[in-house]
Amino acid sequence: MKLTIENKTTFLNDYYFQTLCLLYFPGEKFREDDPGENASSFLLERRDSGFYCKTVLKAGERTAEGSFFTEGYVPKVTFSESDFAAMALGKAYLNAASKLFGFALPWGYLLGLRPVKRAKYYLDRGYSEQTVEDLFVYDYGVSVQKARLAVETAALENKMLVDTRPNDCGLYLSIPFCPTKCDYCSFISCATPKLLGLIPSYLERLKRDLVETCRVIRETGMRLTAVYVGGGTPSILDPEQLKDLLSCLNSCLPKEHIREFSFEAGRPDTITEEKLQILKSFGIDRISINPQTTNDEVLKRIGRKHSVKQFFEIAKLAKTIGFSVLNADLIAGLPGDTEDSFRKSLSDVMELGFDNITVHTLSVKKSAVLRFSEDGVYDPAGVLARKCVEYAWETLRSGGWMPYYLYRQKNIVGNAENVGYAKPGMENLYNVLMMEEYSTVFSCGAGAITKLVNGSRDQICRLANQKYPYEYLDTDLGIREPEIKEFFSQYS
Ligand SMILES: C[S@@+](CC[C@H](N)C(=O)[O-])C[C@H]1O[C@@H](n2cnc3c(N)ncnc32)[C@H](O)[C@@H]1O
Ligand code: SF4
Incomplete structure (x- = not known):
């Protein structure tokens, strides 16, 4: 053009x-x-x-x-x-x-990935919810429903953040390995046998960084409130590797202020009863088990190599073992999906007792296999995706799950959004801290980004780690302690 x-x-x-x-x-x-x-x-x-x-x-x-x-x-x-x-x-x-x-765009001419941050900005300055909704609708051209969604999410975030102190922080551990690569996914995840062979040395380096990071958290006077092990698929680790990593975490984490400890298990085909018991025994109280859809045909179409049956079995098992919060991710607008099939996926995860449900909208990025293999999969009108996210919003809210975090992505189908919904008290604080850039989040591992936020929350410094595990292993920059300490000496 x-x-x-x-x-x-x-x-x-x-x-x-x-x-x-x-x-x-x-x-x-x-x-x-x-x-x-x-x-x-x-x-x-x-x-x-x-x-x-x-x-x-x-x-x-x-x-x-x-x-x-x-x-x-x-x-x-x-x-x-x-x-x-x-x-x-x-x-x-x-x-x-x-x-x-x-057709009209649901988010009008808003370009940012964090519309809730804007809503929160105005709520924090004393504007009423109605004024902020009107601002979104009339001044930015946002649809009435999305304006309500943004304001409702910002208001719930504010309630969640009320006890957050300026020196609170989160910790993220990246396990960028998966058993196979799903066709839609553009996250950094190594899935070939050769790259999976890096896991043992990767874990050694990760543990070193973790110990150092925990020391720096103490030395800078930060209060660690939320820990998140994400990926990739952290449950790809075998039971011994899991125990080893979690023992290291247990021995070095400053635990006094931790409010939640989350583990993104993710792919049902990597989860076993033994691994769930290990997570539980190390005090992990929140896990994700993600179906994306409960339609086997759609799972095949998106190259996600597990079955719906596996998802149901693992979900029921996790429920029996008794984690305090179970999260499930769904994706709206998947190729081959239909409105009816999405409705069934949503009702399945609701009935299985997931108190925390994230509804993503398909985004098709350059690095995803899907972009190259499916003609017309990226439909900017995104009729299916939009209907699905609207249905999710109505159904989840009327069932008692409220939106508590939201973000948008580039190339998101139908210009829609990703929304985390939760029953009261089942929200994930880490997601909010990270998405709203409200607190410092220290990150360890390949592809992870540490975000340092100063006390008055008007300065952010991003320290990106090497993107891929082999680069992370090849170049040991340490945890960038001098940059971290300089940031806090300047702003705290
Ligand atoms: C970092 S991924 C890891 C989750 C885990 N490995 C799994 O697959 O269950 C977190 C979530 O992002 C979502 N996701 C990944 N790629 C996406 C895409 N292209 N469009 C929309 N959502 C996507 C999926 O819902 C996925 O569960
Ligand atoms: S969706 Fe999850 S399992 Fe699939 S490739 Fe991406 S990170 Fe790995």
Whole structure:
């Protein structure tokens, strides 16, 4: 696509225009050498009485125009100049694109991955829930239902965070290995026999980093409240490896303030009764067991190599063993799925007694096998995905599961979102701390990112580890102690 941008303001760069454009044109490449007749264009200018934007969008033979002028517009909250510029651009774009494609985007022109952070920002400054909902609907073009979802989630987060102190922190351990790779997945996960062979040396290095990190947590005066072992698929570890890693954790963790200890078991085909008993005996009180769907045909279609029967058996076993919180992940919009089949998946996990259910929406990233193998799987209108997430929202809320964390991803089908729902008291604090960047989260292992958040929560420093296990093993940068200590000496 050729995009002509005439930007007579200093507020938004070309990248912003392109990112906005991708909302209706996912996966487009912006190329100067595209024939001129296919060019879409934007004109954004500052006038005496506000910002004016006009856009002409083209898709094949079709063309649509839209414009917006902020003159006289009174937003629901105080807007900065750049907010007004973004509004003129966003509204002109939505106006043209909805005519061109015949559907509206649920999140309007909001581009960020964390819309709840924005809702929370305004709630924290004393605006009422109704005002923030109106802001989302009228000023950002968000649908009424998504505005309610964002505000409701932010309000529940605020309740969860009420006892969080500025020096509270989380700890994440990455186990980026899986028995096989699922076709839709773009997470870093090693699944070939050669890479799986790295697990023993990976665990040795991980334990070293863990011990060091726990020491630094103590030395910097942080209070560890939430621990999360994620992946990949941590339950791929064999019973001896599990015991070894958990013993190390048990001996070095500062335990005084820990409120939760979660373990993403994940794939049912990696979980056994013995492993569940080990987790329980080491004090892990929250685990995930993820079906993604309870339709065997869909599981085959997405290359996820376990059966629905395996999921049911492991879920019932975990219930009997008695973990305090069980989480299940579902994905809306999977290829081969239908509305009825998604409804059944949701009702299955509800009936099995999962108090914490995360409803993801399929996102198709470059590194996923699916992108290359399925024609048209990435449907920007995302009719199925949208119906499924709307159904989940209605059904879970009326059943007593409330939304407590939410995030969006690039290339998410139907421009929808991922939402964690939980019965009261069954939420996952770690997810909220990490997603809202509310507290420091120390991370150990390949692909993991430590996020340091200062006491007044207005500075964030990201320290990314090496992406892949073999790089992590090849280059030992340690846990970046000097950077961590410098950050806290500067801001605490
Ligand atoms: C880091 S993955 C690990 C979970 C675990 N390995 C498993 O598969 O059960 C966490 C969750 O992200 C979701 N997920 C992964 N890839 C996704 C994609 N492309 N689109 C939407 N959700 C995705 C799945 O629901 C998955 O359970
Ligand atoms: S979805 Fe889970 S099991 Fe499948 S490849 Fe991704 S991380 Fe591994």
